[in-house]
Amino acid sequence: MGYLNTETLIKALDTAESTSDAVSLRRHTYEALWHTPGRAVVDVGCGTGRAVSELGAGAVGIDTDPTMLDAARARFPGIDVREADAAALPFADASVLGYRADKVYHVLPDPDAALAEARRVLAPGGRIVLVGQDWDAVVIESGLPAVTRRIVHARADTIEHPRIARSYRNLLLDHGFDDVTLTVHTAVFTEPGVRKLLTGHAEAALEAGAITAAEADAWLADQARRAETGRLLLVIPMFLAAATRPRPSAASR
Incomplete structure (x- = not known):
């Protein structure tokens, strides 16, 4: 989403996160975390803080964008959100029981470093949940399908890791997590x-x-007509991977 300024991005996220599908997906992430109120959990790339607020006491939001964090504090007074990098979290080793990253890993410069950091801060038995879209598999209804294909793939090519969501399961396995599901x-x-x-x-x-x-103008005009007549359609596959940090075996204690 690098082609949107922060204010426009916040408005776009508000639209996206308010749909019934988005609400349902967030609920699935909380269930996959095995979360209960008061349980220490970090939401990496927290944006405007909606998930931090919904997770409640014990939740801490992390983001690198101070404008997003200001918006989070304004919207949800009292929540704990902090400016920090995914590869350098402000937590002690094995100090949290849940780690959540929603639509974040595709923009990270080093996802492996972020996962190593996730494993560091998670206590044994702690849960990790990664959620993200596959930018190369976006479906957009259009009267100009050939142009749409080029738009989707060209947009994906501007993303640091456009297809990383389909690799979440293997990444978690590579980093030694157990009970990996996708x-x-x-x-x-x-x-x-x-x-x-x-x-x-x-x-x-x-x-x-x-x-x-000319193709951009024609394509956007087609989308405008669809929006005006209730015919707009954007479909995004969202991958949700969850896993557990292993507990030490009896032999290693």
């Missing part, structure tokens, strides 16, 4: 506010030279 959820967006994200896609493809200005 489910795929479908996020369906039909609200007019999604046009902000679609505009970002078209701008990225135009800048990359994947489409012409």
